[in-house]
Amino acid sequence: MNIDIPHHLSDEELEAQLKSLARGEQEATARLISHLAEFDARRLYLGAGFSSLFTYCCEVLHLSEPAAYNRIDVARTVRKLPDILRMLGEGSLSLATVRLLAPHLTDDNHQELLAAAAGRSKREVEQMLAGLFPRPDVPTLIRKLPAAPSLPTPPVPSEAAAIVAVSSLPVASPSPPPLPVQTSRPVLKPLAADRYEIRFTATADTREKLRLAQDLLRHAVPNGDVAQVIDRALTALLKDLARKKIGATDRPRTSRGTAPGSRDVAANVRRMAWSRDDGRCSFVSKSGRRCNARAFIEFDHVEPYGVGGEGTVENIRLLCRAHNAFESERFYGRGRPSSANSSREEFAPPPVPLPP
Ligand SMILES: [Zn+2]
Structure with missing residues (x-):
């Protein structure tokens, strides 16, 4: 199979194909789980010379150990509750959320629990289960x-x-x-x-x-x-x-402001912009999605500082570091340091947060 990086696609085509591939992957995972469940039920790995389905998955299917473990666990849950396959195929449940739900699913509650978990992230399902099945506090x-x-x-x-x-x-x-x-x-x-x-x-x-x-x-x-x-x-x-960061204080003073033409953003402007944008990235996509990130937040000039944009409340907004760089690139073109338009240090891509 020859697979290349799709440089030739337009942005719209690339996003559409990416979504379609992700859907395809979810369907393929659901199908793999369904076949694994039946293969397990027939214990065909024994005849193939393996003492466990796990070893078979690793050695014959070339799944990594964690991938094999997760899929077998889900396949065994699916044998009891085949409804889960449809939800995996649609992408409303993931392997991770099924594994969290599995110990709590019973004949009586499974429809309700699965519906409540549909479309939720692993963290949200964890939180939901903790509310429904509280565990005792751990000792300090x-x-x-x-x-x-x-x-x-x-x-x-x-x-x-x-x-x-x-x-x-x-x-x-x-x-x-x-x-x-x-x-x-x-x-x-x-x-x-x-x-x-x-x-x-x-x-x-x-x-x-x-x-x-x-x-x-x-x-x-x-x-x-x-x-x-x-x-x-x-x-x-x-x-x-x-x-x-924002000049928050219990006793705000009348601001002395900043020198005309200064890139600095006055403390009272920071406070007002912070409170208006709720301390979150205010970037809104073409389709209307607001970013809302809280990490790596920066004060950005809506009309860029480099072309005379002022440090007024109307012209200052909160952006995360990634969107600040993105807006800067959109305005100045690639290659220009994004700090041209912000009151902060150099741009470095924020680290990928570790899963909890
Ligand atoms: Zn953002």
């Missing part, structure tokens, strides 16, 4: 990790590593779930509608700061509850960030 736990010589970047000093587990309510729970000895990925998972388990690895330095904060807060939080201490710390951090 700080544990010293054993030496971690093989942890790659960033290096964690072996004698200093600690896991901090925080539940948002200080409630004793029957038995703590076993923590992995080493974890390089943080955990943030919903336990119930409004409670989360948060777990991460911290340095000895961070642990010391936590202890100090607990001690200094004894008057307000006598039991030193970590969830409350962290909440106060984050509140203070957000207030500080708001002050630095």
Whole structure:
């Protein structure tokens, strides 16, 4: 099969074909799952010389181990509830959301649960399930990790590593779930509608700061509850960030403004633009979709600064870094540094966020 990068397509053709290919992939996945379910039921892998469907999938179908595991898990759920195949084919459920739902699906509730999960992301389904099937709070736990010589970047000093587990309510729970000895990925998972388990690895330095904060807060939080201490710390951090980024203050002064012709955006303009755009990227696509990103937000001149655009509330909007660069390219053409039109440093594509 000869597949090339489709340089020749127009933008519209490229987007249309991309959508059609994604639909095709969803249908193909649903078909693969349906065949895998029947293959599993007939246990044909045994006759083919494999002791398990998993090994067969890896060695004969060339699926990666996680891909094989996910597909087999879903195929076994589908054997009990074949309705799921249609939803997988339409793309209203994904392998990930089916796997989350599977342990909770019963003859009585499956229609309702599947309908409620349709079209939702993995994170949204996780949140929905936590609301419907709340789990007990995890106990607050700080544990010293054993030496971690093989942890790659960033290096964690072996004698200093600690896991901090925080539940948002200080409630004793029957038995703590076993923590992995080493974890390089943080955990943030919903336990119930409004409670989360948060777990991460911290340095000895961070642990010391936590202890100090607990001690200094004894008057307000006598039991030193970590969830409350962290909440106060984050509140203070957000207030500080708001002050630095948007000039938010409890006592706004009349602005001295900025020098005529300056690229700087005055603090009162920042505050008003921030509040008008709700602290989110205000870019709206041709089809009317607003971006709404909250990360890498920048103040942008609607009429570019380079052609005399002023730093007024009407001419200042919030854009995420990617859309700021996109608008700048649209105006100036590619190759021109996007900072030509913004009050910030150079452009670098924002990192792809890690899945939770
Ligand atoms: Zn954006």
